[in-house]
Amino acid sequence: MRMRHTIIQMVVIWSIGIAVAFSYNAFSDKGINPFIKIVYEESMKTPVSEEGEGIVLIDLKQLRELSRDNMYILDASTEDDYREGHIPGAILFDFYQFETYADRVLPLIDPEGDIIVYCSSPFCDSSSFLATELYSMGYFNIYLYKDGFSNWQDKGLPVEKGLQ
Template sequence: MKKNWLGTALEILLIVALSASVGIAWNRTLLTSAWRGEVAARAEAAPAANPANAVAEPMPLGLMQVKELLDAKQAMLLDARSTTSFAEGHIKGALNLPLEEAGRNPSRPLQVKVPAEASLITYCNGFSCHDSMELAKILVKAGYANVYVYEGGFPEWRDAGYPVAKGGS
């Protein structure tokens, strides 16, 4: 059975109208504020960012970047996973600094003496794990200037066939 073009056009029009109505209803507060100019007024009233007080966000790194930095011995690798996970397998040469442990003493998260200008790379269990980003933020707040997050983490490194180790730190 063939539909005629008029019936199809009416179905499309109904779907568009229904979608627009739901979108407007869902965002009515935001739209009302914008119509009154309140959103712009709040943006103008917000204090300007002060670069002197700004805290740097840790930068993400990919597999090749991490490999190059480690091969050149230009960075220290920190595993944000638990001690058990670290013992089961970790990137060769990494130090274990579980997020919970770093959180206990955020002003001095590292137990070893590391210069504030050293390059630090944190990692955990890959893209779905956010412990490495949280650990990196703690390190930045503690005064470390060059902090990076290896987003692919241990699974990507292992799957690429790069050196891994087992056992304690």
């Protein structure tokens, strides 16, 4: 009897948990669609151009090897962080004001071009969100520079300040 009650309680907890989790996920800004097709690739062995090949995680070395033509660097952090310093040539795209920046920045971007996304440090999450969001909008050549701006700065690379 005790065991049966324990199991029933557990089933109730899991059912409520699953129900609440999916409802919350459906309404939250940071909710994710579990069935979205995103494939992270650790290496750059294939040029990513075809639909569905995935977001590519790159490190600093790979970032510097990327060709400069038709490449866009997006800084997913906030305006204040961006003003304090960003990778030269990076365009501000604050993920948490997606609508505003989508209207402002996306018209400038060639969907066929390479898009590099980063934010302030390896621990910030806006770059991953922005990469996923853009990917689901049909920008398939996305590179995620996960180590972020702090890594760029630590290596003594040039930094640009202020709004462009």
